[in-house]
Amino acid sequence: MVFILLPPVIIFILSFFKINKFFMATVASMVLIPVIYIMFNPFVNSYFYVDKLNSYILLISSIVGIVVGLSGISMPQRLKLSENAIKRFYRFFGIFWLGVNISILSNNMGLYWIGLEFATLSTVYMIKVKNSPFANREAWKYLIVGAIAISLILFGIILMYASAKPVLGEKAMDFYSLVTNAKQINGYLFEIGFLIAVTGMFIKMGFFPMNLWLSDIERSAIYPVGALFSGVLESAIILGFFRLSQIEMAINYTHLIAFVYIYAIFTLFMVSFLIYRSKDFIRLFSLSGIEHMTLIALFWVSGGYFAALLHFGAHALFKPALFLSVGILEQKRKYMFKGALSGFKKPIIPIIISLLLLGVISLPPSPMFFSEIYGFKAMIDISKHMNYFLTMIFAVFIILLLISLIFYKFVTVYQEGLYEEKDAKKIVYKSEIIILAIFIISLIALLLPQTFSYIEGIMS
Amino acid sequence: MINILMGLFLATLISELFTTRLYRLFAWYAINSLMLGLIAIYNGNKIDDSAMIIAGILTLIFKFIIIPYILKYFVGHFGINRKVTPSVPIHYAIILVPLMLVFTFYLITPIIKNFTFTSNYVAIAISALFLSLVMIIEHKDMLSKIIGFLSIENSLFLLGITATNGMPMLVELGIFFDLMMFIVVINLLFKYQGEQ
Numbered sequence: 001m002v003f004i005l006l007p008p009v010i011i012f013i014l015s016f017f018k019i020n021k022f023f024m025a026t027v028a029s030m031v032l033i034p035v036i037y038i039m040f041n042p043f044v045n046s047y048f049y050v051d052k053l054n055s056y057i058l059l060i061s062s063i064v065g066i067v068v069g070l071s072g073i074s075m076p077q078r079l080k081l082s083e084n085a086i087k088r089f090y091r092f093f094g095i096f097w098l099g100v101n102i103s104i105l106s107n108n109m110g111l112y113w114i115g116l117e118f119a120t121l122s123t124v125y126m127i128k129v130k131n132s133p134f135a136n137r138e139a140w141k142y143l144i145v146g147a148i149a150i151s152l153i154l155f156g157i158i159l160m161y162a163s164a165k166p167v168l169g170e171k172a173m174d175f176y177s178l179v180t181n182a183k184q185i186n187g188y189l190f191e192i193g194f195l196i197a198v199t200g201m202f203i204k205m206g207f208f209p210m211n212l213w214l215s216d217i218e219r220s221a222i223y224p225v226g227a228l229f230s231g232v233l234e235s236a237i238i239l240g241f242f243r244l245s246q247i248e249m250a251i252n253y254t255h256l257i258a259f260v261y262i263y264a265i266f267t268l269f270m271v272s273f274l275i276y277r278s279k280d281f282i283r284l285f286s287l288s289g290i291e292h293m294t295l296i297a298l299f300w301v302s303g304g305y306f307a308a309l310l311h312f313g314a315h316a317l318f319k320p321a322l323f324l325s326v327g328i329l330e331q332k333r334k335y336m337f338k339g340a341l342s343g344f345k346k347p348i349i350p351i352i353i354s355l356l357l358l359g360v361i362s363l364p365p366s367p368m369f370f371s372e373i374y375g376f377k378a379m380i381d382i383s384k385h386m387n388y389f390l391t392m393i394f395a396v397f398i399i400l401l402l403i404s405l406i407f408y409k410f411v412t413v414y415q416e417g418l419y420e421e422k423d424a425k426k427i428v429y430k431s432e433i434i435i436l437a438i439f440i441i442s443l444i445a446l447l448l449p450q451t452f453s454y455i456e457g458i459m460s
Numbered sequence: 461m462i463n464i465l466m467g468l469f470l471a472t473l474i475s476e477l478f479t480t481r482l483y484r485l486f487a488w489y490a491i492n493s494l495m496l497g498l499i500a501i502y503n504g505n506k507i508d509d510s511a512m513i514i515a516g517i518l519t520l521i522f523k524f525i526i527i528p529y530i531l532k533y534f535v536g537h538f539g540i541n542r543k544v545t546p547s548v549p550i551h552y553a554i555i556l557v558p559l560m561l562v563f564t565f566y567l568i569t570p571i572i573k574n575f576t577f578t579s580n581y582v583a584i585a586i587s588a589l590f591l592s593l594v595m596i597i598e599h600k601d602m603l604s605k606i607i608g609f610l611s612i613e614n615s616l617f618l619l620g621i622t623a624t625n626g627m628p629m630l631v632e633l634g635i636f637f638d639l640m641m642f643i644v645v646i647n648l649l650f651k652y653q654g655e656q
Contacts, residue, residue: 108628140649
């Protein structure tokens with residue numbers, strides 16, 4: 001397990017010396033060996049806990065981490081960064097990745113929080129890699145919002161620990177013990193803790209009412225930061241939500257459904273209109289990321305585990321691919337969709353980006369198409385067993401309506417992107433082609449029947 | 461004794477909300493942390509928990525002495541304006557604070573029997589969290605927001621030592637380490653751009 005934490009530490013140490021970008025990418029890709037080993041050798045101790053759920057999430061986030069490592073090869077030319085800025089990026093990327101990996105693997109809730117805090121504080125400085133007044137202001141904003149979110153998570157964790165300590169003693173801090181003894185713990189105090197912690201997690205993922213900060217920050221930062229947020233950081237946060245909601249399901253399922261559905265509908269309502277009004281790629285993808293995280297949370301609490309995990313995997317691969325391709329799309333001008341997909345020498349690049357753009361709104365054969373079908377089926381199934389059948393069906397209808405608005409916007413963006421642009425010779429670097437190829441291969445792998453049966457087996 | 465310290469903890473936090481000068485805000489935060497450290501030492505001594513006593517001493521060293529001093533140094537070094545005006549007028553804040561306190565005690569009523577001697581403290585810790593959040597919301601300048609965040613950390617620590625009779629040592633040390641990292645990040649942010 002130590003070998004999973006080693007590549008981020010090596011990246012951090014190497015960032016103090018002269019940077020060899022290819023060597024950095026190689027070091028980042030080394031993480032794949034221990035991740036695959038750990039998938040077949042699960043274990044539990046008081047600090048770390050590896051089961052099928054977190055090994056799947058770790059695999060997805062590691063792929064994104066490796067690709068961000070690869071994106072470092074073309075980043076200096078693409079973003080015109082200085083040697084010092086590149087060093088800063090690798091340094092804080094190392095700490096960030098280390099923190100997220102600790103969070104994903106942790107059994108201890110405190111350790112989970114420490115990992116998240118590491119990731120949060122290192123991101124503050126990663127936002128400022130390209131120093132500008134806008135980036136500086138957003139870094140401050142992230143420091144405050146991120147710190148509040150993380151404090152709420154810790155507050156919730158302490159309350160949950162207090163609720164379970166009389167029964168479980170010191171083991172009340174472990175996810176594993178809490179899940180297995182959920183029936184015995186003090187429900188009321190646990191629920192207060194759960195609400196506070198999950199509110200913190202939702203703030204961190206950009207849910208209502210904090211739905212504007214994430215897109216501003218990703219706009220002000222360099223492109224890989226958006227990729228790290230959507231592919232790596234949100235993996236760790238959603239894993240915490242998965243684990244805590246499993247315990248809450250055993251304590252009071254109705255409360256969980258009501259809380260998450262109300263929160264999600266408000267979020268979707270705000271986000272869908274913001275997406276409709278968005279004027280640039282980064283804000284569009286960032287807000288769409290919030291929409292997808294909302295859907296994942298909804299599918300999970302509705303009992304559609306397969307749908308939630310498939311949607312999570314697809315989103316964690318689609319979104320970083322899109323964030324990293326924004327560098328290609330915006331090389332002539334920002335804040336404009338028109339002509340973004342034209343003006344390339346090789347037609348394969350716009351085709352791949354178009355496929356990603358349309359795949360993220362669940363056009364078949366995207367994995368998101370299958371996950372949404374299964375997810376909405378799970379939501380209707382749960383409505384049948386609820387006392388408030390009509391309210392639930394109405395909620396599902398509203399969600400579908402809001403998603404159709406987002407669908408419409410993305411199709412418009414795609415069509416605007418196809419406008420012919422004269423004399424726009426756009427450059428695509430080799431490493432960017434490799435990055436897109438890795439994402440496409442991973443997404444195709446997600447569609448294989450074997451992967452479907454593996455994901456289905458995670459929660460059974 | 462612990463009730464007096466707890467009362468003073470809450471009183472200093474409320475005073476932070478009404479302060480309009482930055483140095484006075486740091487002073488209230490320092491006194492707030494002093495009360496917290498004394499509560500930890502007193503409680504640790506009472507239940508014979510050496511880890512809690514160590515955490516209390518660390519609180520006194522870091523939060524009572526070092527952090528306010530560093531923040532004061534930042535103000536002098538980066539030439540930050542020392543007048544802080546809350547955007548919620550003080551006469552409204554005076555109504556808001558008791559309402560929040562009553563609400564948190566109401567929130568905790570169903571479990572008052574489960575915690576024989578600490579239920580009030582859980583309510584005070586939750587209300588301290590809400591008051592700190594109000595403080596972050598009502599101030600526009602960065603250092604007051606940072607004090608709000610540090611007050612959330614204090615309320616977290618209070619909850620940890622009262623409701624759970626001490627968190628595991630690893631978590632407490634992790635919190636302290638993160639707090640120091642937080643201060644380092646603030647320093648770096650100030651150093652390279654100055655306050656916006």
